[in-house]
Amino acid sequence: MRFLQVGAQVVFVVLLALAGSWLGSNLLQALDALGLNLGLGFFKQTAGFVIGQGPPMERSDTFLRAYVVGVANTLSVISLGLALATILGILAGVSLVSPNWLLRSIVRIYVEVVRNTPLLVQLFFLYFAVILQLPSLKDRITLGPVVLSQRGLYLPRAIPGQHQLVWLGLTVGAIIAATVVYSLRLRRRIRTGEETRPGLWATTILVGVPLLGWFALPGDPYTLQAPQLEGLRMVGGTRLTPEFAGILLGLVIYTAAFIADIVRAGLLAVAHGQREAARSLGLHELQVLRFVVLPQALRLIIPPTTNQFLNLAKNSSLAIGIGFPDLYAVSHIIFSQSGQAVQVIALVMATYLSISLLISFVMNALNARLRIPGR
Amino acid sequence: MWARQNLFGSWLNTLLTALSVGLVYLVARGSLPWLLSEAKWAVIGRNFGVIGWGRYPNDQAWRLGIGLALLLILGVFSWWAWRLPGQSPARRFVSVGWLVSPVILFLLLRGLTLPTPVTISNNLGYYLFRPEVLPLLEEDWRAIASLLIVGLLAGITWGLSPRRANRILAIVACLAILGLCLPLGLQAQQLGDQGLRVPRLVIMIPILGLGLLFGRSAGGSLVTLRAARCALLVAWPGTAAIVMVILTSFDVGVERVAPAEVLLKVEPPLWGGILLTLVLSTVSILFSFPIGVLLALGRRSRLPVVKAVSVLFIEIVRGVPLITILFMAQVMLPLFLPLEWTFDRVIRAMAGMTFFTAAYLAEIVRGGLQIVPHEQVEAARSLGLSELFVTGLVVLPQALRAVIPAIMGQFVSVFKDTSLVAIVGLLDLLGILQSIIKQREFLGTVREVYLFAGLFYFIISYGMSHASRRLEASLGVSDRF
Numbered sequence: 011m012r013f014l015q016v017g018a019q020v021v022f023v024v025l026l027a028l029a030g031s032w033l034g035s036n037l038l039q040a041l042d043a044l045g046l047n048l049g050l051g052f053f054k055q056t057a058g059f060v061i062g063q064g065p066p067m068e069r070s071d072t073f074l075r076a077y078v079v080g081v082a083n084t085l086s087v088i089s090l091g092l093a094l095a096t097i098l099g100i101l102a103g104v105s106l107v108s109p110n111w112l113l114r115s116i117v118r119i120y121v122e123v124v125r126n127t128p129l130l131v132q133l134f135f136l137y138f139a140v141i142l143q144l145p146s147l148k149d150r151i152t153l154g155p156v157v158l159s160q161r162g163l164y165l166p167r168a169i170p171g172q173h174q175l176v177w178l179g180l181t182v183g184a185i186i187a188a189t190v191v192y193s194l195r196l197r198r199r200i201r202t203g204e205e206t207r208p209g210l211w212a213t214t215i216l217v218g219v220p221l222l223g224w225f226a227l228p229g230d231p232y233t234l235q236a237p238q239l240e241g242l243r244m245v246g247g248t249r250l251t252p253e254f255a256g257i258l259l260g261l262v263i264y265t266a267a268f269i270a271d272i273v274r275a276g277l278l279a280v281a282h283g284q285r286e287a288a289r290s291l292g293l294h295e296l297q298v299l300r301f302v303v304l305p306q307a308l309r310l311i312i313p314p315t316t317n318q319f320l321n322l323a324k325n326s327s328l329a330i331g332i333g334f335p336d337l338y339a340v341s342h343i344i345f346s347q348s349g350q351a352v353q354v355i356a357l358v359m360a361t362y363l364s365i366s367l368l369i370s371f372v373m374n375a376l377n378a379r380l381r382i383p384g385r
Numbered sequence: 386m387w388a389r390q391n392l393f394g395s396w397l398n399t400l401l402t403a404l405s406v407g408l409v410y411l412v413a414r415g416s417l418p419w420l421l422s423e424a425k426w427a428v429i430g431r432n433f434g435v436i437g438w439g440r441y442p443n444d445q446a447w448r449l450g451i452g453l454a455l456l457l458i459l460g461v462f463s464w465w466a467w468r469l470p471g472q473s474p475a476r477r478f479v480s481v482g483w484l485v486s487p488v489i490l491f492l493l494l495r496g497l498t499l500p501t502p503v504t505i506s507n508n509l510g511y512y513l514f515r516p517e518v519l520p521l522l523e524e525d526w527r528a529i530a531s532l533l534i535v536g537l538l539a540g541i542t543w544g545l546s547p548r549r550a551n552r553i554l555a556i557v558a559c560l561a562i563l564g565l566c567l568p569l570g571l572q573a574q575q576l577g578d579q580g581l582r583v584p585r586l587v588i589m590i591p592i593l594g595l596g597l598l599f600g601r602s603a604g605g606s607l608v609t610l611r612a613a614r615c616a617l618l619v620a621w622p623g624t625a626a627i628v629m630v631i632l633t634s635f636d637v638g639v640e641r642v643a644p645a646e647v648l649l650k651v652e653p654p655l656w657g658g659i660l661l662t663l664v665l666s667t668v669s670i671l672f673s674f675p676i677g678v679l680l681a682l683g684r685r686s687r688l689p690v691v692k693a694v695s696v697l698f699i700e701i702v703r704g705v706p707l708i709t710i711l712f713m714a715q716v717m718l719p720l721f722l723p724l725e726w727t728f729d730r731v732i733r734a735m736a737g738m739t740f741f742t743a744a745y746l747a748e749i750v751r752g753g754l755q756i757v758p759h760e761q762v763e764a765a766r767s768l769g770l771s772e773l774f775v776t777g778l779v780v781l782p783q784a785l786r787a788v789i790p791a792i793m794g795q796f797v798s799v800f801k802d803t804s805l806v807a808i809v810g811l812l813d814l815l816g817i818l819q820s821i822i823k824q825r826e827f828l829g830t831v832r833e834v835y836l837f838a839g840l841f842y843f844i845i846s847y848g849m850s851h852a853s854r855r856l857e858a859s860l861g862v863s864d865r866f
Contacts, residue, residue, distance in 0.1 A: 015688060018688065019691065033721045036720070040721075041720065043724065109398065110394070116408070116409065123843060126847045126850065130805060130807065130815065134835050134838075135836070139831045324707075327709065328706075330708070330808060338708060345716070351720065355709065355713055359701070359704075362705045362709065
């Protein structure tokens with residue numbers, strides 16, 4: 011029996027090796043015919059093109075530099091997207107269990123429509139039918155310091171003034187001090203039983219010290235610069251290109267719909283009796299939420315949400331459809347310029363695999379911390 | 386009162402209700418006037434042909450209608466047959482119908498050429514008297530295909546019944562087909578580019594033998610099926626006809642003996658629009674299922690090499706975006722295959738989507754496999770079933786049944802993900818719509834077009850999800866575990 015198993019494996023390995031060598035020889039033949047090779051040296055060639063968004067780049071920079079710009083763009087979309095999608099998803103999920111019928115229905119319609127339509131269709135709609143249809147700079151929409159137009163979303167920017175480093179140091183110190191004070195006062199309350207209000211102390215330090223520092227220092231550490239129209243362009247402020255806004259909005263809306271359903275399922279899964287028992291113990295709604303419902307719900311919510319985060323990271327590659335130069339789009343340009351398909355694809359896959367691994371790792375660590383011991 | 390409880394229960398609720406009403410009003414005020422009066426919905430009507438079936442000839446579109454009607458009839462019959470109790474023959478008919486439908490639909494859509502009697506007699510002559518022509522026309526695969534089919538049927542006949550008449554029939558059939566292909570078989574063939582030259586018999590006889598062996602084991606296990614022996618009466622003439630068609634369907638360039646075009650040939654590159662979306666989804670789902678099950682079983686295998694390869698494949702394919710897999714399929718597949726094999730871009734996209742879906746299905750099926758109690762496996766083994774039958778008859782049915790909701794969800798995802806082929810340049814629904822809005826006369830119709838796309842995908846996805854939920858409920862899946 012064991013011999014049969016070993017024999018089967020040997021046959022499998024031999025077949026695999028044969029298939030692999032056949033594929034490999036075909037590949038080498040085809041590459042030869044095209045005049046290409048399997049080396050990585052072409053990455054040092056001059057790019058000859060410029061990527062308009064993200065870290066600055068010259069036409070004379072290498073392909074590798076172009077790729078790095080693409081990766082930076084992707085990472086910025088992913089990080090911002092994850093944060094916003096989580097917030098929106100949690101809000102929507104909580105709305106789905108609210109007693110308000112109108113709110114529930116509206117959010118349910120949103121979730122069902124978004125989940126049953128392909129992301130690419132939503133992206134195209136958002137980009138071509140909404141964002142590009144916004145008025146031109148001349149007729150821009152102004153909401154306070156924020157400007158919406160066809161050329162992008164302009165937000166006010168904080169310009170660092172003098173003493174900004176001092177103020178930053180003060181703020182960091184305040185955060186550390188607040189954390190330390192919080193844990194100390196909490197420990198004291200647990201030990202002696204007296205009410206030492208750790209939350210109040212920590213919040214006072216966290217908010218009060220930076221505030222005092224702001225007014226105490228001569229001059230403002232930061233000033234807000236609103237975008238202004240000068241001639242045909244906007245100056246000042248930070249600009250979110252239509253493409254970036256499009257992919258970000260599309261990803262956030264799409265992923266938040268899935269997260270909303272997950273949050274809803276997690277909240278509903280906590281047995282109703284838990285809340286009733288907590289209420290009968292005298293805890294009020296907020297305490298019930300914080301100490302009884304959320305810890306149990308979070309354990310149910312985090313694994314599927316990890317999946318959705320990974321999906322968001324992978325879906326960011328659709329940015330090529332609306333012209334945002336993320337890492338996949340840049341790799342496409344590199345491929346069409348150099349013809350080296352195998353290396354470029356291998357690099358792209360390795361990058362996405364690393365990003366996925368990173369997200370999984372962080373979320374699994376979070377999951378482990380929230381684990382109920384013994385289960 | 387309902388309103389007081391649900392809309393105005395607390396001050397927070399009242400505030401939320403007010404905000405929601407305000408939001409709905411704003412959205413309606415902004416979009417309804419446009420939707421009802423300014424929108425140019427004619428863009429969909431004017432381009433209906435292209436949207437529905439791409440570059441498929443409009444005068445042949447009736448074939449799509451017939452295909453749809455066939456599927457509808459099959460569906461209605463299935464619904465009716467499954468409401469009948471137990472193992473009624475109706476269910477068997479409908480199952481056979483479903484199994485055969487992909488082939489029929491493919492031939493219907495792609496077109497069919499059938500050899501005329503003149504063609505048959507002419508082309509059979511090539512096998513006997515001018516066999517050297519066949520490799521030049523690249524039609525020598527037909528002999529091997531026929532050998533396999535005849536071997537299979539002969540084996541099934543042999544294994545099905547111990548009667549001498551059946552065995553003689555099987556032997557005679559094998560000898561006949563071998564005799565027909567002998568002149569071709571005696572010719573030398575070069576294996577690979579620098580391989581040695583061997584007579585084709587070296588490939589042909591093992592293929593025939595393989596068919597016989599498989600057929601025998603299949604026939605042995607079909608012995609208890611009463612219908613199987615009656616089916617043989619139909620199978621032999623039917624198979625003879627099919628083998629004749631396979632052997633003689635090639636064109637030698639002479640008008641008189643060319644096969645007749647029964648249905649106009651419309652090759653897959655011309656299929657587009659909604660037709661292509663549906664075909665892509667269906668093919669991906671169909672072919673990814675066996676691959677996914679094999680991968681899941683491979684991942685749970687005790688053989689380390691098989692397990693390692695399965696895990697590697699699944700994790701890599703699941704960790705990268707679908708668009709990179711599609712790009713790999715479009716650009717790298719031709720590099721890895723011999724230069725003479727050219728695959729159309731639609732086929733490459735199908736291959737990419739199939740492998741992608743298979744990896745995700747493998748994970749779903751793996752979950753199902755874990756849910757089957759180990760005692761089932763032990764009991765099956767103690768009954769004397771071999772490993773293959775234990776997996777196939779005991780474990781897989783339970784595993785698959787447990788994960789039907791997840792599989793249906795994955796199929797809905799596949800359907801939505803076919804829209805990505807628009808990025809690699811294929812003209813599916815989204816691709817066609819993109820090309821429409823680039824035309825000058827439809828330049829400003831972006832919103833109408835994408836809203837239509839959204840509506841189409843939404844209706845079908847929501848319908849599929851809804852159907853899957855009802856299927857779950859009727860199967861009682863959640864009640865059992």
